[in-house]
Amino acid sequence: MKVLIVYAHPEPQSFNAALKNTAIDTLEKQGHEVQVSDLYDMQFDPVASRKDFNGKNDTTFFKYAKEQQFNYEQDTLNPVIKAEFDKLLWADFVILQFPLWWFSVPAILKGWFDKVLLFGGIYGGQYGRYDTARLAGKIGMISTTTGSPEGSYAPNGFSGDIHEQILFHINHGVLYFSGITPLEPFIAYQVSHDEQERQQYLKVFQQKLENIDNIKRINYPKLAQFDDNGQLK
Numbered sequence: 001m002k003v004l005i006v007y008a009h010p011e012p013q014s015f016n017a018a019l020k021n022t023a024i025d026t027l028e029k030q031g032h033e034v035q036v037s038d039l040y041d042m043q044f045d046p047v048a049s050r051k052d053f054n055g056k057n058d059t060t061f062f063k064y065a066k067e068q069q070f071n072y073e074q075d076t077l078n079p080v081i082k083a084e085f086d087k088l089l090w091a092d093f094v095i096l097q098f099p100l101w102w103f104s105v106p107a108i109l110k111g112w113f114d115k116v117l118l119f120g121g122i123y124g125g126q127y128g129r130y131d132t133a134r135l136a137g138k139i140g141m142i143s144t145t146t147g148s149p150e151g152s153y154a155p156n157g158f159s160g161d162i163h164e165q166i167l168f169h170i171n172h173g174v175l176y177f178s179g180i181t182p183l184e185p186f187i188a189y190q191v192s193h194d195e196q197e198r199q200q201y202l203k204v205f206q207q208k209l210e211n212i213d214n215i216k217r218i219n220y221p222k223l224a225q226f227d228d229n230g231q232l233k
C-alpha cells in the first residue's frame with residue numbers, strides 16, 4: 001500500500017513526532033511505501049493567496065476555487081501545491097498526524113486542506129463530492145493527541161464527544177467530502193502526563209498499523225441517499 005503521512009507539529013522531539021516515526025517504521029516494516037509531508041519543516045504556507053497560482057483566470061475578482069480549477073486545468077498551480085496534490089493521488093492511505101489545537105487541526109494543516117484539496121481537481125467541476133469525489137476508494141485516518149483528559153471527550157464530558165462533535169468536521173467534512181473513507185481515529189489523550197501511558201499509546205498505534213484491514217471504517221451515507229435539498233430520503 002502507498003501511504004502519505006501529513007504531519008503537522010513544529011517540534012521534532014514532540015510526542016506527535018514519535019507517533020509519526022512509529023507510523024513510518026511500522027508501515028515500512030510491513031512492506032508499505034511511505035511518503036511524509038512534514039508541513040512545518042517544509043514551511044508550508046497556509047495562507048490562501050494569488051501566489052498559489054501562476055496563471056490568472058480573473059484578474060479583477062479573486063475567487064479562490066475558480067482559480068484552483070483554472071490553474072489545475074492549465075497546469076499552472078504553485079509547484080508546492082501541485083507536488084502535494086500529486087502525493088495525494090499517489091496514496092492509497094492518508095494519515096493526518098497532528099495535535100488537537102482549538103478542537104481542530106493546527107492552522108498549517110487547515111491551510112494544506114484549503115490549498116491541496118482542489119476545487120476542480122478533487123471535488124466540483126468534473127468531480128462530485130463525498131463518495132463521488134475524486135479520492136473515492138482511498139482510506140484515511142486521523143491520528144491526534146490532546147491536552148485534556150479522555151473523559152472530557154466522552155458525550156457528557158466538558159470538551160464534547162470527540163467522534164461526533166470534535167473530529168466530525170475532519171472525518172466527514174474533509175476526508176469523506178474528498179471521497180476518502182475515514183478509519184476510526186487514533187487518539188492519544190493528555191499525552192503530557194504519564195510516560196508509561198505514552199509508551200502504551202505508541203505500542204497500540206503500532207499494533208493498529210500492523211493490522212490496517214482490522215481498523216473499523218466509518219461508513220457515512222452515500223450522496224445518492226440524499227434528495228435535491230440535501231436531506232436523507
Ligand SMILES: Cc1cc2nc3c(=O)[nH]c(=O)nc-3n(C[C@H](O)[C@H](O)[C@H](O)COP(=O)(O)OP(=O)(O)OC[C@H]3O[C@@H](n4cnc5c(N)ncnc54)[C@H](O)[C@@H]3O)c2cc1C
Nearest residue numbers: 014015016018099100101102103145146147148191192198
Ligand atoms: C494552540 C493550542 C491549542 C490547543 N487546543 C487544545 C484543544 O482544543 N484541546 C485539547 O485537548 N488540547 C489542546 N491543546 C493541547 C495540545 O493538544 C497538546 O499540547 C498536544 O496534543 C500534546 O502533544 P505534543 O506532541 O505537542 O506533546 P509534547 O508536549 O511534545 O510531548 C508530550 C511528552 O511526550 C514526550 N515524548 C516525546 N517523544 C516521546 C517518546 N518517543 N516516548 C515517550 N514520550 C515521548 C515529550 O518529551 C513530552 O514530555 C492545545 C495546545 C495549543 C498549543
